[in-house]
Amino acid sequence: xxxxYSSDEMMTIAASRALTNKDVCFVGIGAxxxxxNIARLTHAPDITLIYESGTIGTAPxxxxxxxxxxxxxETAISTVPVPEMFRYWLQGGRITIGFLGAAQLDKFGNINTxxxxxxxxxxxxxxGGGGAPEIASSAKQIYITMKQSLRGMVEEIxxxxxxxxxxxxxxxKSLNINTDGPSLLITDLAIWKPDPISxxxxxxxxxxxxxxxxxxxxxxxxxxxxxxxxxxxxxxxxELKTLRDLKERTQRANSRKEDN
Amino acid sequence: MAEFLxxxxxxxxNLKEGDTVCFEGFTHLIPHASAHEVIRQKIGNLTIIRMxxxxxxxxxIGMGLVKKMIFSYAGNPGVGLLxxxxxxxxxxWPNKIEIEEHSHSAMAHAYEAGAAGxxxxxxRGYLGAELREVNPNIKTVICPFTGEELTAIPSLxxxxxxxxxxxxxxxxxxxxxxxxxxxxxxVLASKRSIVTVEEIVENLNSHPxxxxxxxxxxxxxxxxxxxxxxxxxxxxxxxxxxxxxxxxKIASDRDGFKNWMKENVLDVGVEVFQNxxxxxxxxxxx
Numbered sequence: 001x002x003x004x005y006s007s008d009e010m011m012t013i014a015a016s017r018a019l020t021n022k023d024v025c026f027v028g029i030g031a032x033x034x035x036x037n038i039a040r041l042t043h044a045p046d047i048t049l050i051y052e053s054g055t056i057g058t059a060p061x062x063x064x065x066x067x068x069x070x071x072x073x074e075t076a077i078s079t080v081p082v083p084e085m086f087r088y089w090l091q092g093g094r095i096t097i098g099f100l101g102a103a104q105l106d107k108f109g110n111i112n113t114x115x116x117x118x119x120x121x122x123x124x125x126x127x128g129g130g131g132a133p134e135i136a137s138s139a140k141q142i143y144i145t146m147k148q149s150l151r152g153m154v155e156e157i158x159x160x161x162x163x164x165x166x167x168x169x170x171x172x173k174s175l176n177i178n179t180d181g182p183s184l185l186i187t188d189l190a191i192w193k194p195d196p197i198s199x200x201x202x203x204x205x206x207x208x209x210x211x212x213x214x215x216x217x218x219x220x221x222x223x224x225x226x227x228x229x230x231x232x233x234x235x236x237x238x239e240l241k242t243l244r245d246l247k248e249r250t251q252r253a254n255s256r257k258e259d260n
Numbered sequence: 261m262a263e264f265l266x267x268x269x270x271x272x273x274n275l276k277e278g279d280t281v282c283f284e285g286f287t288h289l290i291p292h293a294s295a296h297e298v299i300r301q302k303i304g305n306l307t308i309i310r311m312x313x314x315x316x317x318x319x320x321i322g323m324g325l326v327k328k329m330i331f332s333y334a335g336n337p338g339v340g341l342l343x344x345x346x347x348x349x350x351x352x353w354p355n356k357i358e359i360e361e362h363s364h365s366a367m368a369h370a371y372e373a374g375a376a377g378x379x380x381x382x383x384r385g386y387l388g389a390e391l392r393e394v395n396p397n398i399k400t401v402i403c404p405f406t407g408e409e410l411t412a413i414p415s416l417x418x419x420x421x422x423x424x425x426x427x428x429x430x431x432x433x434x435x436x437x438x439x440x441x442x443x444x445x446x447v448l449a450s451k452r453s454i455v456t457v458e459e460i461v462e463n464l465n466s467h468p469x470x471x472x473x474x475x476x477x478x479x480x481x482x483x484x485x486x487x488x489x490x491x492x493x494x495x496x497x498x499x500x501x502x503x504x505x506x507x508x509k510i511a512s513d514r515d516g517f518k519n520w521m522k523e524n525v526l527d528v529g530v531e532v533f534q535n536x537x538x539x540x541x542x543x544x545x546x
Binding site for chain 2: 029030052053054055064065066067068069070072073074079080081082083085086087090091114119120122123124125126127128129130131132133134136137138159160161162163166171172175176177253254255
């Protein structure tokens with residue numbers, strides 16, 4: 001076992017392992033973007049990565065800071081206008097996985113990235129939904145990745161930016177949402193899947209070296225665990241090296257170039 | 261027919277107090293120089309539209325020129341929150357702006373509907389999303405053929421659109437390459453438009469399916485090299501990611517923000533932009 005890695009690295013690598021060569025993935029910025037590119041650079045070189053800036057089949061050599069960095073366009077198979085991206089490719093049902101992050105998440109995979117507090121008089125105004133509200137309903141499945149915290153994983157989110165499973169069970173179907181919704185949650189401590197009936201996110205695998213108690217201590221709702229709880233294997237040398245090299249290249253590219 | 265003007269003239273001729281205006285560019289080709297010119301001319305009481313109202317809208321809001329903002333993602337992409345926008349919405353400084361919030365898909369559809377001359381955009385959106393409850397401009401229509409309930413929002417029809425592009429030819433035809441965003445739609449949806457360009461060339465030499473705005477769709481063209489900085493212009497210079505990261509700190513307090521705006525916007529002219537891209541020129545490997 002390799003114990004010389006951070007929980008952040010474990011999260012990104014565990015998320016990357018969930019992706020396959022067959023996936024057409026609509027990539028959110030931040031942790032999802034890192035995971036998708038590690039998958040592409042390790043076991044899933046043929047994965048199709050799509051960013052909402054219109055870049056289809058992109059293969060960036062560094063992680064983009066924004067969803068529209070030049071690197072994405074230069075390495076893409078094609079770049080389409082933004083209305084076409086949302087209209088044909090997302091709404092048209094071409095995306096197999098929407099990969100999102102969250103500021104606040106509840107047990108049914110509903111996401112808030114809009115406000116903390118009241119909408120009209122917010123305590124904290126967050127950026128808002130961007131592409132997420134329609135990604136959440138149009139992509140066949142939704143994967144979510146975020147660091148666990150009591151502030152982030154809550155019993156009740158302050159705002160339904162993106163609909164997950166609502167109140168659970170068949171709530172999506174009752175709203176005429178015909179896609180699967182959130183089917184995987186990867187945190188820095190565990191991997192979660194929805195209960196087949198209730199749709200509540202349930203811990204499926206705990207990362208090597210993490211205890212059940214640690215997962216519960218960093219989650220705001222009372223957690224359920226699947227019966228045959230698995231252990232997530234720690235990162236391999238190749239996975240770690242790929243991630244660290246990518247981060248290092250990215251940091252170098254984003255640092256200020258001084259006059260000579 | 262497009263007129264070639266200085267940016268100063270183009271702004272004062274086309275943009276009026278109280279107008280509805282969009283500055284578009286999806287990370288790429290963001291018309292920073294134009295926004296700074298509007299700030300220097302202190303044209304206020306504006307309704308500003310932009311999918312991702314990043315640094316330039318943080319600046320317009322912080323300078324007190326905004327009455328209302330229509331948007332879908334108010335963040336500094338990849339960096340964090342917009343501090344001046346937050347100060348306005350959370351604390352009312354320098355004024356509390358009115359907001360009309362959408363999703364990206366909705367905004368893109370609404371620009372497209374504006375360009376198409378339609379009163380509204382129809383799409384499958386906001387399913388289960390709470391923006392429906394707080395934005396009265398999100399409504400539903402029933403498909404007359406299938407009975408499916410769809411989402412409708414008003415089309416976007418700004419008074420003025422600002423965009424930045426790579427090239428204009430001598431006649432005024434505009435070429436945009438790379439990440440295209442919603443700029444073509446924004447120009448065609450707007451009554452008037454101002455395009456800043458990196459370069460004015462004899463001939464665009466573009467391929468048959470290139471994104472070209474014919475000269476008669478544009479009001480004014482201004483030659484502003486570097487005019488998208490710290491955003492970028494494919495083929496000319498790279499995104500200045502360090503500047504975006506630095507903006508988070510600059511905008512974090514009111515005085516720091518005001519000082520920066522005085523030094524870098526109010527007390528300078530449009531010509532500063534070409535100097536800002538010197539270290540970012542493409543194919544310049546260190």
